[in-house]
Amino acid sequence: MPDFYNTYWWIFLLRGIFALILGILAIGWPGATFATLIVFFGAYLFIGGLFAIVGAIAARKTNENWSIFLFSGLLGVILGFLTFYNPFATGAALIYLVAFGAMVAGLFELIIAIRLRKVITGEGWYITGGLLTIFFGLLLVANPVAAAVTLTWVFGIYAVITGIMLILLSFRLRSSRR
Structure with a gap:
C-alpha cells in the first residue's frame, strides 16, 4: 500500500511553488x-484548498486521516471564496485580528513576567517586551493603512519561507519514495 505523502509529493511541490x-x-x-x-491571499486559500481536497479524495483509501485534509481543503475554498466576495472586509478583519492577537500576547507576557519576579532577576526586559x-x-x-503595508511585507516573507519549505519537503518525499 503506497504512503500518501510519498505518492502525492507533487501536491506539496505545487503548493510550494504557488506560495513562493x-x-x-x-x-x-x-x-x-x-x-x-x-x-x-484568497487565491492562495482557494487553490491550496482545492489541492488539499484532491489529495484527501485520493488518500481516502490509504490514509486514515484523509478527512482532516478534506476539512482543511473545504475551509480553504470557503475562506478563499469569501475573500473574493469582499476583500476589504477580509483585509480589515485581518488587521484587527493581528492587532487583537498582539495585545493579548503582550498581556500574557506581562502576567508571566510579573510571576517570574519571584524566580529570576532581570524580568524587566520581559515586561518591556x-x-x-x-x-x-x-x-x-x-493606523490601519500602515498596518496593511506592514502585514503585506510580513506575509510576503512568510509565503517565500513557506514556499521554499514546501518545495524542499516535496523533493524529500519524492526521493524517499524510491
Missing part, C-alpha cells in the same frame, strides 16, 4: 494595494 510566487509578488510589488494582497507587544497592537488599530 505569491511571496515574491508581495515583496516585490511595493506599490500594490492591500486589497490586491488580500485577493492573492510585553508592553511593546501591546503597543504594537495598538499601533495597528490606530
Whole structure:
C-alpha cells in the first residue's frame, strides 16, 4: 500500500511553488494595494484548498486521516471564496485580528513576567517586551493603512519561507519514495 505523502509529493511541490510566487509578488510589488494582497491571499486559500481536497479524495483509501485534509481543503475554498466576495472586509478583519492577537500576547507576557519576579532577576526586559507587544497592537488599530503595508511585507516573507519549505519537503518525499 503506497504512503500518501510519498505518492502525492507533487501536491506539496505545487503548493510550494504557488506560495513562493505569491511571496515574491508581495515583496516585490511595493506599490500594490492591500486589497490586491488580500485577493492573492484568497487565491492562495482557494487553490491550496482545492489541492488539499484532491489529495484527501485520493488518500481516502490509504490514509486514515484523509478527512482532516478534506476539512482543511473545504475551509480553504470557503475562506478563499469569501475573500473574493469582499476583500476589504477580509483585509480589515485581518488587521484587527493581528492587532487583537498582539495585545493579548503582550498581556500574557506581562502576567508571566510579573510571576517570574519571584524566580529570576532581570524580568524587566520581559515586561518591556510585553508592553511593546501591546503597543504594537495598538499601533495597528490606530493606523490601519500602515498596518496593511506592514502585514503585506510580513506575509510576503512568510509565503517565500513557506514556499521554499514546501518545495524542499516535496523533493524529500519524492526521493524517499524510491
